[in-house]
Amino acid sequence: MAYAMNGQQPIIVLREGTERAKNREAQTNNIAAARAVADAVRSTLGPKGMDKMLVDSLGDVVITNDGVTILKEIDVQHPAAKMVVEVAKTQDNECGDGTTTSVVIAGELLKKAESLIEQNIHPTILANGYGMAAAKAIEILDTIAIPVKFENEALLKKIASTAMTGKSVGGQREFLADISVKAVKAIAEKKNGKYEIDVDNIKVEKKTGGSIADTHVIEGIVIDKERVHPRMPKQVKNAKIALLSAALEIKKTEVEAKIQIRDPASMQAFLDEEESSLKGMVDKLKQIGATVVFCQKGIDDLVQHYMAKQGIYGCRRLKESDMEKLAKATGGKIIGNLNEMESTDLGFAAMVEEQKIGDDDMTYITGCKNPKAITLMIRGGTEHVIEEVDRAMHDALRVVGITIEDGKAVPGGGAPEIELSLRLASYASSVGGREQLAIEAFAQAMEVIPWVLAENAGLDSMDVVIKLKSVHEGKKANKNMGLDLTDGKPIDMLKENVIEPLRVKTQAIKSAFEVANMILRIDDVIASRKAPPGPQGGQGGMPPGMGGMPGMM
Numbered sequence: 078m079a080y081a082m083n084g085q086q087p088i089i090v091l092r093e094g095t096e097r098a099k100n101r102e103a104q105t106n107n108i109a110a111a112r113a114v115a116d117a118v119r120s121t122l123g124p125k126g127m128d129k130m131l132v133d134s135l136g137d138v139v140i141t142n143d144g145v146t147i148l149k150e151i152d153v154q155h156p157a158a159k160m161v162v163e164v165a166k167t168q169d170n171e172c173g174d175g176t177t178t179s180v181v182i183a184g185e186l187l188k189k190a191e192s193l194i195e196q197n198i199h200p201t202i203l204a205n206g207y208g209m210a211a212a213k214a215i216e217i218l219d220t221i222a223i224p225v226k227f228e229n230e231a232l233l234k235k236i237a238s239t240a241m242t243g244k245s246v247g248g249q250r251e252f253l254a255d256i257s258v259k260a261v262k263a264i265a266e267k268k269n270g271k272y273e274i275d276v277d278n279i280k281v282e283k284k285t286g287g288s289i290a291d292t293h294v295i296e297g298i299v300i301d302k303e304r305v306h307p308r309m310p311k312q313v314k315n316a317k318i319a320l321l322s323a324a325l326e327i328k329k330t331e332v333e334a335k336i337q338i339r340d341p342a343s344m345q346a347f348l349d350e351e352e353s354s355l356k357g358m359v360d361k362l363k364q365i366g367a368t369v370v371f372c373q374k375g376i377d378d379l380v381q382h383y384m385a386k387q388g389i390y391g392c393r394r395l396k397e398s399d400m401e402k403l404a405k406a407t408g409g410k411i412i413g414n415l416n417e418m419e420s421t422d423l424g425f426a427a428m429v430e431e432q433k434i435g436d437d438d439m440t441y442i443t444g445c446k447n448p449k450a451i452t453l454m455i456r457g458g459t460e461h462v463i464e465e466v467d468r469a470m471h472d473a474l475r476v477v478g479i480t481i482e483d484g485k486a487v488p489g490g491g492a493p494e495i496e497l498s499l500r501l502a503s504y505a506s507s508v509g510g511r512e513q514l515a516i517e518a519f520a521q522a523m524e525v526i527p528w529v530l531a532e533n534a535g536l537d538s539m540d541v542v543i544k545l546k547s548v549h550e551g552k553k554a555n556k557n558m559g560l561d562l563t564d565g566k567p568i569d570m571l572k573e574n575v576i577e578p579l580r581v582k583t584q585a586i587k588s589a590f591e592v593a594n595m596i597l598r599i600d601d602v603i604a605s606r607k608a609p610p611g612p613q614g615g616q617g618g619m620p621p622g623m624g625g626m627p628g629m630m
Contacts, residue, residue, distance in 0.1 A: 104194060107157035107596050108187045114153065114161040115184020118144045122177045122526075124242040125534040125562055140461050144177030145169040146468060157596050164588045172581045173276075173475020174240045178526060179585035185525040186593040189518035198514060200597040206515020207597075209508065210501055211590035214519070215583050217500050218493060221556050222485040222579045223571070227265070227272060233258045235574040236480050237473040239489050242575075244469035249289045253466070256453070257473035260294050263451050265481060274478035278450040280402050281470070283463045286435045291456035292466065297426060297445050298406045299452040300399055302392040303438035304431055305376055308385035311431050316390070318424040318442070319367035320404055320411045324374035325358050325393075327351060352379060358415055359383035365420045369429045373400050373411075390429055392440055405450035406442065476578050485579040488570035490559025491527030493582055495545045498523040519590075527560050534562040541565050 120127050121144060131139045131150040139150055145165040153159050164183055165176040190203050225232055237254035244250075264278040282299050304311070338344045355377055362370060362384070370376075370384065370391040384391050395403075404411050409424025427444020434454075453470065457463040480486055487493045501520035505513045524542050531541040541560055548558040548567045559570035570576070 101194070103600055104200065104597070105191070107599055108191050110155035110158040111161045111187050111592070111596055112184045113155075114148065114158045115180050117151065118147055118165075118177050118180055119184075119529055120533060121147065122181060123530040123533050123562065125530075126177075127533070138461070139464070141465055141468060144180060148176075148180070157599075160592050160595060164592045167588050168584055171584045172479055172578065174472045174577070175581035175585045178581075179588045181525055181529060182522060182585060183589035183592050185522040186519065186589055187596060189522050190515075190593065190597055193514055193518055194597075198511060200600070202511045203515045203518075204594045204597055206508075206512035207519055207590050207594055209512060210504075210516040210519035211586055213501060213504050213516075214497050214523075214586050217497055218487060218579060218582050218586075219485075221493060221496055222487050223576075225480050225484055225486050227262075227481055230258055230262075232486070232576065233261075233477050233480060235576050236486055236578060237477050239575050239577055240472040240476040241469045244465060244472075249292075252290065253292065253470060254473060256292060256294055257470060258477055260451060260453055261474055261477040261481065263294070263296065264449055266449065272481050274481055276471075276474050276478050277398075278402065278405060279474060280399070280450065280452045281455060281467060282439070282452055283455045283457075283467060284435045284437070285457065285460060285463060287456040287458075289457050289462065289466055292470075293454055295441065295443060295452040295454060297441065297443035297448055297452065298399070298402050298450060299454060300371070300392060300395060300403075300440040300442070301437065302395060302440055304440070305391050305393050306381040306385040309381075309390050310388055313368050313390045313429045314427065316369040316426045316429040316442075317366050317420075318369045318371065318403070318407050318409050318426060318429070319362060319365070319418060319422070320371050320400055320407075320409045320424060321415060321418075322373045322397075322400065322411050322413045323415065324376070325355075325370075325372055325380045325415070326375050326377040327354060355379045356383050359387055359389070361415055361418070362389060363387050365418055365423065367423055369426075371395055371400065371403055373397060402450040403442065406445045406448040408446065476581065479580045480578040483578065483580050486576050487579050487582055488557045488559055489575040489577045490561075490568075490570045490573070491530050491545065492549075492557055492559035492570045494523045494526040495542070495549050495558075496556045499546065499549055530560055530562065531565065534565075536562070536565040 121129065128140055129147050131141070131147065133139075133150065139146065141147060145168070148162045148165045151162075153162055161180055161183055165180050168176045168179040186207065190200075190207075193203055194200060225236075234251075234254045237257045238250050241250050241253060260279050261274055261276070265272050265274050267273075280298060282301065356379075358380055368389055370389060372391065372393045373395050374393070376384075376391055376393040381391065400411055403409065403424065407424025407426050410422040412418045412422055425446060426442045429440065429442050431438050432441050433439075455463055455466050455470065457466055498520045501516060501523065505516035505520060508516055527542055527545055528538045531538040544565075545558060545560060545567050548555060555569065557569050557571045558567040559573075559575060561568040561573070
């Protein structure tokens, strides 16, 4: 890009081929790209939302209406659109649910901002107004939230069930909601009077076969490994479990070394010493009372033989994450040096056994004392069904977890968004100035959620929003009134058991505001020239025109 002053020689500032968009053009392009992402997932929102079929470059198919899954699978190129995809990822990491909601709100905030920018409202004023509105919205949400106690399983099940609404779970929503509440309560840890829940302590195993109704929680850990030697016992009761992060093999030296053996007797002595060393490992395990060994690395064939002779059950090459979960479930310690292991480092389980699930042999570790890590076994007729149930359960587990942590929930079905729209509109008039326009735009943007819910259910969106506003105002106002998607009439969401965690709503608003704010403040996009594509795969090093001959196999 060149600049010239007073008709003098132009000055080259940017490299040739660099693309640049400034001011209104840059803002319009960024807003259009971000809104395109929001429109891609808009039709999946709510229980009547449609599914998307995503086919990647390898031909793998994903069928889902989970917002974050769709956006992860889509190969987004535009930088502003990538920022909106990040909103969905953040929402998923923080809450597990509400990904589509956050993206749709972000798209609507940018749509409202675009019309104000066209009226010459400066983006900085818009960003300030949106910031004030977002802070007020979070404050309002806190006032309309209802308390949820750890002991209130019925309410937690309703929250889990709401998170799975619209997911393809074969009519097993209530059953899966019940499982998710039990699983989360099993791993909940109370610290300083508050509950902490790490959903990663729930190990998810997926096996094709059976139906969704065969999904179950195991009070212990299931490892996708079989015993290393066929003569080992298939079942060990009252197991004392050794968890090793080091290999049960002869160690290699740190430096490269060679041993020269000149006669057969020396060779035999060398072999005997090696065998003795390996046998010593099993003797050590026997001495400390271990009856089951889980090893993160390899187990030598000879060690396997001696373990089988001593009746010790063993599995090798376990994932580090599985080892950590085993330690939490059994109360054992992961030890890096076998010689330092003591009987106090062993974990306990009432039963360790090998079971056949589908075509695979798996190891079940059950009957642990107060396990803080458990397993969720998901079953289903096909891979696609299992993957969608997995996504539904991920959402349910996360929402139950954050509800227990925060102890607060709000009604769903568009009720909080309509309440926010009305309360923010009245707050805007008390602010005054140009920021008032931005706060009013934010208030109107909140209406997009009930609007899209109605749209996806085939109802008249405008009619629905007007009805909802009327029941949220006046003497008989009810802040819990949301949208009944069957007939489009307002209905009390708490009575209908449509309840969501407070954090899902607050995080959606925070994320949507932050990305809208960032995109609005961009007034210049400078894009470097794209690098030329590399050589074709399989033909590297050949000069142009010397590729493989056509017709050759």
